[in-house]
Amino acid sequence: MGGDTGSAVTMKTLAERLGVSVTTISNAYSKPDRLSADLREQILAEAKAIGYCGPSAAGRALRSGRTDVCGFLFGGQIAEAFADPYTVAFLAGLSETVERFGASVLLLRAPADGEESEAQLLQRAAIDAIVTCSASSDHPGTEVLAARGVRVVGAQDSESGDWVTINDTKAGRLVGKHLARLGHRRIVVVVPGDTPDDGVAELPADGSACSRFAAERIRGLREKLPDASFTVVSAGWRPKQAGRLAAAHALDQQDRPTAIVAISDALALGVLDAARERGLVPGRDISIVGFDDIPDAGFVGLTTVRQPITDKGRLAGRLAMDPDYPQRRITLPIELVVRSSTGPAPRM
Amino acid sequence: MGGDTGSAVTMKTLAERLGVSVTTISNAYSKPDRLSADLREQILAEAKAIGYCGPSAAGRALRSGRTDVCGFLFGGQIAEAFADPYTVAFLAGLSETVERFGASVLLLRAPADGEESEAQLLQRAAIDAIVTCSASSDHPGTEVLAARGVRVVGAQDSESGDWVTINDTKAGRLVGKHLARLGHRRIVVVVPGDTPDDGVAELPADGSACSRFAAERIRGLREKLPDASFTVVSAGWRPKQAGRLAAAHALDQQDRPTAIVAISDALALGVLDAARERGLVPGRDISIVGFDDIPDAGFVGLTTVRQPITDKGRLAGRLAMDPDYPQRRITLPIELVVRSSTGPAPRM
DNA sequence: CACCTCCTATTGATCGTTAAAGTAAACGAT
DNA sequence: ATCGTTTACTTTAACGATCAATAGGAGGTG
Structure with missing residues (x-):
């Protein structure tokens, strides 16, 4: 009953049946104040009767240039985004705001260099704005988007464009000061990163091979620990597993570190596992520190640097959806949260 | 350099500059084998030079009818979806498959009855298919979508359409049998649901006021515990908080239950908190049971009924993106996972 | 009664792309 | 020389909606 399943029902069908113009139908949906309430109701009733279900997104988007969609660009497979509590919290904030603006969130994967097919996915996305996360916001893909008129908002600072971020160097300093006070002098830093086959890679201790946010955290860390020894290791991108592997490697050395700094809480959870496995x-x-303060951090007693992750998402959404929002570059406050995972460096 | 920022660059611009037809440009992107490799390269080079970034999503969607987007319909605010580990795991599986098909996931909110503006968001969504989760798949909105030619896949069974699900009654029976064996006779069931102002609502013990999946779990439970007393309570929709409130209410009664069954693990985490708070x-x-086996369940030692959540998402994605996939109604296996949160009923 | 304004609904053009059908030349087989 | 096939591209006609400009009628004013 109702709905001519064979042929598509368009505004034209409706217009002909009611003897009004197509524009009037359009107005009934998009600009209710441009026609009498009476006629509008009549139109909506008839629409329901013949199974017309509102303006098609494609036609609307083509003509008006609006899609009411906000992209979320993640630097990796989207499935990985869901494995990282930080990203999940960010997305929660982002979608909350985007929804408030009457729009939806489209999950997009940032193409790696040379992935032409993926690049097309991004370029073809029908979006009004995009928020980048764990993808450098000066990613080649975003330039293309910006040129196309898509607002680009980064979840990290960059030279151009709008962003919401924290001061990563300062975050590093907070941890550095804490560890210095506790007397730690032999420190391993765990970062996400590509690895050779054996699973663990040792990187330059100045963080030059890391993503920028990691490099800045490391910089701040070292600033407050000038005479400590540093080793930077990575063991893949899946946070928990990478943290465990990297920590296992570090803890099985003869000269075991007194503190392990994971560049994110998700990594730190893996580090904690590795430590516990070794009794x-x-x-x-051993002292273990993370960054971000994801919900589980409190649960497992992890010392970390808190940042308002969900608020970051909310603000990013705001910048993306509201071009008139005055402040276009926002740095959020952070604070050190000391829990049970850190303590004085043991004598060895 | 490159890119006339003033006016939009379209296929027409490119066609005129190169002296070929617009269709040829289109083919260069969508059907590479329809033109000589030479010309194609020439076109792509010129495109890059003048800043043309591939076919516009809107034009493409309008003409071809494909969007390469798979909707995800959630029965509540999207932000809440991210607060529930079950949903997050499901989304991870879903996006993994959708991505493999060269498409993206669009997060949509199921409009409550009478929310016209939200309904439009759903109806206007440019999607090829949609997967419903925590929203009855016979939701009024989905009928409209189906009529429009959008494939609808449910993450719960329904009379019509395709779905991936588990046998909820059987899941309930598994828990019922376990509790019966342990001698439990006074049982409180916690479900998500609307509440009056005081925060906790008592519902009919037959589950008739619950969502269907909850009702079926309750049915299975009671089947195996024919002479136990049952109370069904709810305390809102935010799982952890609702679990805590509901459990607090139950535990503070004179006649305390010997077992609390939370209809989802997320709720159970809150129940555990409440129990611990009371020493x-x-x-x-007290015995506490959940459903689903989210990652944290193992962590806190929660007895639960495991279902392959991420696989469920993967399969839902498969059904959504591949109309030729032969099996359109899938029931996944489940199993009882006994951990430390259940034990023999204490004598009181 | 003529004049002006407000409100509603209409007309015609256009958004950027692709499907379907058509043309022209080149090639191999008969 | 004829025919069918293939290759490489062009022409034409939508896809479904919205925008900008405009016409017609109701109502108020001088």
Whole structure:
């Protein structure tokens, strides 16, 4: 009943049946104040009767140039985004705001260099704006988008464009100061990153091979620990597993570090696992620190640097959806949260 | 350099500059084998030079009818979806498959009855298919979508359409049998649901006021515990908080239950909190069971019924993106996972 | 009664792309 | 020389909606 399933029902059909113009039908949906309430109701009733279900997104988008969609660009497979509590919290904030603006979020994957097919996915996306996360916002793809008129908002600072971020160097300093006070001098830093086959890679200790946010955290860290020894290791991109592998490697050395700094809480959870597997008590035998303060961090007693992740998402959404929002570059506050995973460096 | 920022660059611009037809440009992108490799390269080079970034999504969608977007319909604010580990795991699987098909996921909110503006968001969405989750798949909105030619896949069974699901009644029976064996006779079931102002609502013990999946779990549960007393309570939709509130209410009664069954693990985490706050040891003083086996369940020792959540998402994506996939109604296996949160009913 | 304004609905053009059908030349087989 | 086939591209005609400009009628004013 209702709905001519065979042929598509368009505004034209409706217009002909009611003896009004197509524009009037359009107005009934998009500009209710441009026609009498009476006629509007009549139109909506008839629409329901013959199974017309509102303006088609494609036609609307083509003509008006608006899609009411906000892209979310992630630097990796989207499935990985869901494995990282930081990203999930960010997305929660982002979608909350985007929804408030009457729009939806489209999940997009940033193409790696040379992935032409993926690049097309991004370029073809029908979006009004895009928020980049864990993808450098000066990613080649975003330039193309910007040229196309898509607003680009980064979840990290960059030379051009709008962004919401935290001061990563300062975050590093907070951790550095904390560890310095506790007397730590042998430190391993765990970062996400590509690895050779054996699973663990040692990177330059100045962070030059890391993504920028990691490099800045490392810089701040070293600033406050001028005479400590640093080793930077990575063991893949899946945070928990990478943290465990990297920590396992570090802890099985003869000259075990007294503190392990994971560049994100998600990594730190893996580090904690590795420590526990070896019978080491975090905060006594080894100190472990993370960044971000994801929900699980409190649960497992992880010392970390809190940033308002969900607010970051909310603000990014705001910048993306509201071109008139005055402040276009926002740095959010952070704070050190000391829990049980850190303590004085043990004598060895 | 490159890119006339003033006016939009379209296929027409490119065609005129190169002296070929617009169709040829289109083919250069969509059907590479329809023109000589030479010309194609020439076109792509010129495109890059003048800043043309591929076919516009809107034009393409309008003409071809394809959007390469798969909707995800959630029965609540999208931000809430991210607060629930079950949904996050499902989304991870879904996006993995959708991505493999060269498409993206669009997050959509199911409009509550009478929310006209939200309904338009759903109806206007430019999508090829949609997967519904925590929203009855016979939701009025989905009928409209189906009529429009959008493939609808449910993450729960329904009379019409395709779906991926588990046998919820059987899941309930697994828990019922387990609790019966342990001697439990006084049971409180916690479900998500609207509440009056005081925060906790008592619902009919037959589950008739719950969503269908909850009702079926309750049915299975009661089947195996024919002479136990049942109370069904709800305390809102935010899982952890609702679980805590509902459990607090139940535990503060004179006649405390010996077992609390949370209809989802997310709720159960809140129930565990409430128990711990009262100094009750789960598995000794009180038994607590959940459903789904989210990652944290193993972490906190929660007895639960495992279902392959991520696979469910993967399969839903498959059904959504591949109309030729032969099996259109899939029931996934489940199993009881006994951990430390359940034990023999204490004598009281 | 003529004049002006407000409100509603209409007309015609256009958004950027692709499907379908058509043309022209080149090639191989008969 | 004829025919069918292939290759490489062009022409034509939508796809479904919205925008800008405009016409017609109701109502108020001088």
